Amino acid sequence: TTLFDDYADNGIIEEDVENQPNLIKLTMYADPSLDLDTIKSDIENRLTDANISVTSIDTTILDESTWLNSWQQYIEPTEILPNLIIKPAWQEYDNVDHKTIIEIDSNISFGTGAHETTRTCTELLKSYSESMDLDTVTCLDIGTGTGILLLIAAQLGIKHLVGIDIEEYAANQARINCENNHVSAEIICGNLDSDFNGTAQIILANLTVDPLKILLPQIGKKLDNQGILIISGIIDDRYDEIMPYIEADWHIIEERIAGPWHTFALEKR
The missing domain is CATH 3.40.50.150 (Vaccinia Virus protein VP39)
Structure with missing residues (x-):
């Protein structure tokens, strides 16, 4: 996840992919003012430069309450x-x-x-x-x-x-x-x-x-x-x-x- 630390202002979540032990899923909550196509292209380039294969990249806009509920569930005592x-x-x-x-x-x-x-x-x-x-x-x-x-x-x-x-x-x-x-x-x-x-x-x-x-x-x-x-x-x-x-x-x-x-x-x- 250190490849994407400049996108980490709003959090990064790393998860395993069910029944696919060789894959991980990264969810990054980037600044909503950034262009989605630019983010997607930049991430693809970083992964390619790091010789990391990617199966898919999806982008979407979330409202604040959805974002808040998304990361809060992962924060434990x-x-x-x-x-x-x-x-x-x-x-x-x-x-x-x-x-x-x-x-x-x-x-x-x-x-x-x-x-x-x-x-x-x-x-x-x-x-x-x-x-x-x-x-x-x-x-x-x-x-x-x-x-x-x-x-x-x-x-x-x-x-x-x-x-x-x-x-x-x-x-x-x-x-x-x-x-x-x-x-x-x-x-x-x-x-x-x-x-x-x-x-x-x-x-x-x-x-x-x-x-x-x-x-x-x-x-x-x-x-x-x-x-x-x-x-x-x-x-x-x-x-x-x-x-x-x-x-x-x-x-x-x-x-x-x-x-x-x-x-x-x-x-x-």
């Missing part, structure tokens, strides 16, 4: 850290072991805990926050989306939480999820450079390569001199493209890889 469960609001979970549950409601396909980048960001957040005074730390989540990383940070004991997202629908979703999970967080709809004042000791940016290239210089102004920056959303195919932007101003403390995705813990040079 997941144990993001030992004894910490991320549960989609529309799924049941039998909590017989009395684990801590974070419930996420979402009208967008990402930020439900199932993605590799969410897990690796969480692991690094836990690792680096353990040596900090969590009563005084500010944790800033850039592109907060559903607010999932802020909710995890709250469970780790971080008291001062700030999320920022340029999209109003995402900021509203983060506010709803924080309220539903009884987490106090400041959620800002706006731009990092102009709308977040002050500095943070932990900054999270689980984005993609294009916004990271723009934001990395700005993030340096918002991170405490002794702070930690955790970035993710870096796919194998664009790894070499982002590295000069990282190496210009940042020292790599740690890198974690999950599937085709790379996550970094960074500090300022």
